[in-house]
Amino acid sequence: MGEKLLMKGNEVIAEAAIRAGCRHYFGYPITPQTEIAHYFAKKMPEVGGTFIQAESEIAAINMVYGAAGAGARVMTSSSSPGISLKQEGISYASGAELPAVIVNIVRCGPGLGGILPAQCDYFQAVKGGGHGDYKMVVLAPCSVQELYELTVEAFNIADKYRILAMIMGDGILGQMMETVEFRDKEEIYEADKSSWATVGTRMERDHNVITSIYIDPEVLERHNQKLQAKYRLIEENEVRCEVYNCEDADVIVAAFGTVARIVKNVIKMAAKEGIKVGLIRPITLWPFPVKVFEKYAEVPKAFLSVELNAGQMVEDVRLSVNGKRPVYFHGRMGGMIPTQQEILDKIKEILK
Amino acid sequence: MAVVFKRPHALRDVPMHYCPGCTHGIVHRLIAEVIDELGIEGKTIGVSPVGCTYNNYEYFNCDMQQAAHGRAPAVSTGIKRVHPDNVVFTYQGDGDLAAIGTAEIVHAAARGEKITTIFINNAIYGMTSGQMAPTTLLNQVTTTTPYGRKPELHGFPIKVCELLSTLDGAAFIERVSMHNIKNILNAKKAIKKAFQVQMANKGFSLVEVLSSCPTNWGLSPEKALKWIEEKMIPVYPLGNFKGKDLEV
């Protein structure tokens, strides 16, 4: 490892993108992620890259579409209301199999909601917020260090599979200052984009076309089957998950992102009272770590999903546990964060 | 034997799907001739819209991208910023550019994006069977203005050249028409100049083309051309709005 710096989460995202070879960023300001844009605005000219403050999130995601189709490593970022506007472009880019990275520093909704941390865009990210049968790889870091590593990873996964990769964080993570240790050199997945990227034919090959429209139903079904096959491959290869303290746990808590950090403290508190609590922390929200939950399905007396929403990931936990144990939910909304005590009380109530 | 007429290299040898008498195809040919004459096919990237020409990526030999409805200027911005030495153009209808994509075209022009837009004003939504477009004339009957476009209900036609030429980033803006040979030749000159303006890095360029839609206007191809001349041109005067004297 190399340089060690104390940095804000949002800035680390931008720095990681540049280290991963991203030279094009298009975005529209929105709290609590605007530092990403500020960082790019300053740094892109230094590294010969492009920063555009677009006229809207719709324009920004379509600039991403054009740049990704032209073969570049490209990124946009926003927060919930802006991510809603990007859904059109997300669907088109998914249909056209364009690799790009999208960051959502989630804030509480619905509507304009508030600017405080939330995880209420889980469904939108993993179930398909736009139209059509598509998937994005969704990565949920829980520390500034992981924000760095997963941002680099997101670009590699995107290029490897020609898919959109989303980093899903929240305002706590984006605003948090932590030490981050950068590698001297990133491992970059070098994709050969020559068969599809629009860079100009140079009169040396047939034209390349980026499109998501296939009017012929048989052709469109085949295209969809190809997408689905790719998604199955990603489910096989790209699941990331942290399992902590789960062997003979009384209760296994499922939590992602910053909530998982709170849960780790709860585990210590519970241990003092003789209660064994485990944690399964999905790092990829899609592909969801189904097999990990299957493996531990019969270990605890019950599962508890703790989230900053009204109960979204809990549905995937239930599907994975598949009725083998009860799955409970505890959530806070509107930017409220559960206390360690409140989570511990919930665990005790379950065990009663 | 002397060859007097042949397909431009930039146009692919495939049948086009447009209705008889539709002038979309002529505009495609003009663009292809200009690409040939400028010798830029190998470095040109076109962006197709949503509308009757959604799949004109099949008709051009250069690299192409298909954009969501109205977003072609944003898509082109992304392409051009990645490949500033390439030539990037969008082809957009009036619904695409002047309704759903108004923000994207205004801001691409305001940023002075070095792209060229060929804007087809046929005063109608062709593809979706003849609804009112932002450019539909007053009193014009469409499937969504069955009693004619009334200003008090539907507002007024948008004059895109006039609007965009107020923006400093727009370097070249001209309105041309497809209603006869003389005007078609003029149109080609304007399209060529628009590409040259881009290649000289002068800023955003746009050519608005008054184009026919016999099918949805309910007119024969011949009468449709007359309709452009008699009804459209008085509302949309032809000529250069900006960049006439630009050195390219």
Ligand SMILES: Cc1ncc(C[n+]2csc(CCOP(=O)(O)OP(=O)(O)O)c2C)c(N)n1
């Ligand atoms: C988001 C979205 N809204 C609506 C449509 C349906 N639609 C397809 S083409 C079109 C109108 C196109 O009209 P215009 O841009 O004038 O092109 P023309 O067909 O006249 O050449 C509409 C509304 C769509 N494809 N996507």
Ligand code: SF4
């Ligand atoms: S519907 Fe109108 S614009 Fe579309 S191809 Fe037919 S004539 Fe041309």
Ligand SMILES: [Mg+2]
């Ligand atoms: Mg039209």
